[in-house]
Every structure is written in structure tokens, then in C-alpha cells.
Amino acid sequence: MKEITREGVSYMTIRRLPQYMPLLRAALDAGDHCVSSTKISDFFGLDPVLVRKDLASIGITGQARLGFPVRELIGGIERFLGWDNLSEAFVIGAGNLGRALAGYGGFGQHGLKIVALFDTDPEKVGKVIAGKRVTDMTKFASLVERLRVPIAILTVPPEAAQDAADAAIAAGIKAIWNFTPTKLTLPDAIIVEQVDLAASLAVLSSRLVSATRTPRQYEEQPVNDM
């Protein structure tokens, strides 16, 4: 897929921006008008040059001795990430993961609102999860069109992922947050971000198996050697 970034801002900068927000909000609450890039970089263990570059890339520049204006920074990041304007999302797949994500209350502060879940299983359809109704997948296209929902969160079984993504795009979905391990083949204009929990857990587990079967690693590097 073609890398679409906004106004040439790098993928890594975009990934770091949400991280700055709790610190900026705390500074605002404490009544600070300005914050230095050094304070931010020290807090996160980042290079101050990198922090200044990140902040400059969204159009906010600091002033010598004063630092960066906190309120403008928060507003700038929120606008850049679209947090000033909640994006609505449909979850496709009302299994364990879909239900967990629908029940997670933390996406609101990141500009995402889950509106409903969809499933093909008659036993799941009609149930209500965290105030969101599980709706029959046959109604997906008409609801995307009526409510103009731009995002689909994909939590179907891996073998059903490509078909579900194709159906979502045919219905007018513009972005897919893919929580399945399936690598989707999609048109370039469609925005896709993948979070592969099973893959991440596989790496963790296999390293743990490896570490526990070769205990010498721990003798060389005691776990409490900080």
C-alpha cells in the first residue's frame, strides 16, 4: 500500500504525537503557558532535536527561552490527528476481541467513537455490548451509507478478513483498522492500519520459551540488575 502521510509528516512522528498529549494536558492543568522541548524529551527519553522536529512538523514552533505554547500545541496535535472531530467506526466481528474493543472506553479521547458491531452469527445479532447493538452484517452497507461511517474495525476470524474488508470498502468505508493477522489486499486509496495481537504475543511467548529453556541467560544478566 502506498504510504499516505499528511504534508510530508513522517509515520514515526505521527506515532509519537499521541504520546506527548498527557504531558501537555498535565502542563496546562498546572497553569503552564509554555513547555520546553527539553522537558518533553527528558520525560520520554527522546532526543530534544527529534521532539522539536515533531512539533514543528505540525506547524507549531517554539520561542527561544520560552519554549512551545502549551495550548496551541494541544490544539495543533488534536487537529492534526483529527481528535477535534470524532470519527465514527463500525466493528465487524462481535467475537471476544470485537466485544473487548467495543467495551473499551478509552478511544473517545483519541477521536474514535464505536457506533455499532456487526456479525453474521444470528446468536450474536441483537445483543448489546457497552451500549452498542450487534447488528446483522446484511445491514452494514445501508448503515455505512446512511450514517457516513468512515472506519471499519476488523475483528473477524483470519479466514474471513479479506471478504469482510472487501464488503466494507464496497459499502464506502475509507479506513480499516485491521485486528486480524491477515494481510489485506486493498485499493491504494483505502487507509489500513494493522494491530496483530497474536503476532506480538507469539514473539513474546517464543522468547519466553527460549529464555526459560536456556537459564544461563539469566545468570549472565540477573533480572534485577538495573
Added chain:
Amino acid sequence: MKEITREGVSYMTIRRLPQYMPLLRAALDAGDHCVSSTKISDFFGLDPVLVRKDLASIGITGQARLGFPVRELIGGIERFLGWDNLSEAFVIGAGNLGRALAGYGGFGQHGLKIVALFDTDPEKVGKVIAGKRVTDMTKFASLVERLRVPIAILTVPPEAAQDAADAAIAAGIKAIWNFTPTKLTLPDAIIVEQVDLAASLAVLSSRLVSATRTPRQYEEQPVNDM
């Protein structure tokens, strides 16, 4: 952090292994004794050479014309990923995300069992989430030692992440599944895998903002042009 892989198997191979399992289990259920690497590669849109390399790397080799033995493959991957032996985990941070992960029923089939949640907030301590009790963080170290729990799942606020990780490691935790955006500084022997949902969502949202503010992209690439 030093990359720890098992017997030289690459990070990307390990990440792909869980993906093969549903197909292999379906083949077993259908009574197939063998499966060809081409069948697997076609299904996932992968290079067959890559699939053979992945499977060979866990010590299973195929036979000409017959393919790979399904039962051995499943057993081999399960052993490799430690799925044959449930690893127990404590969740640190009983906020929205911690509760969602504790309530997610899908980790069991990936070899992970969440045993309890921990928090410092007296209002959260004592609550029961999906059969798991939220326990006071002061009891964390003694419970890690008594139950020999190797994994901590970190879902605390970003500014509390490093301290929580340090406490976990001092208590004897060997692996941290880090769901905070904080880049942790830890001893080399500690296994860390990070899942940064906020960062992934930030990339998705900023691309969506970008796409909706430059509608020309969609005229050039109609969303239903499959």
C-alpha cells in the same frame, strides 16, 4: 534491547506462525493428513518459498508430492510458541484497556492466561473482572513470587509505565507485554513486546483527516475500484 530469537528463527517468521494455525486446524478437522506449502501460501497470499522456510525453521520438513504433515505442524508450532504450556500473566493497570484485555477470552488459545489485575486505586481494588480479581499493587511482588507468574501486561497511564515496569522486574517478572506508548528502559534479559494502540490509531486518523481534506485522492482512486 537485544533481539532474542529462538535458534536463529527470525522475528518475521515468528510473527507469521500464529497465522497458519487456523488453516492447519481446519485441515485437521477435515481429515487431511498433509497440507502443501502452496495451499498455505495461496491462502495467505505469501511466497511459497517463504512458507516452506517458516515451517522448516521450526524443524518440520515437507515431503515431495505429499506436503507437510498437519498434526506435526500444529504440534511443532504450539511447542515453539509455548502454546502447549499456558503462560500466566498479571495485568498491571485495571483501567479501560486492562479490563478489556482481562475480559478478552481469546488469549487462551494463544497460550496466555490472565490470572489477576493489579492497581493502586482503592476504588478499583476488590472488583472482579471476567472472574479475575483486581488486587492491590502492594501485593504484586509476593504474588509473582508465590505463583511464579512470568508475564506482566502493562496497561497503566504512560507516565506510570516505567515505574510499573521496574517494580514488575524487581518482583521477578521475565516478560512485559507493554500496551502503553512509553518506550521502556529495561535490562537486556527482560523480554518486551509493545502494542501501541494510540500510535496505530493516530496514523489511521491522520491519514483519514488528510484523505477527507484532499478529496482529489478519491477521484483518482475510486474507493470501489477493486
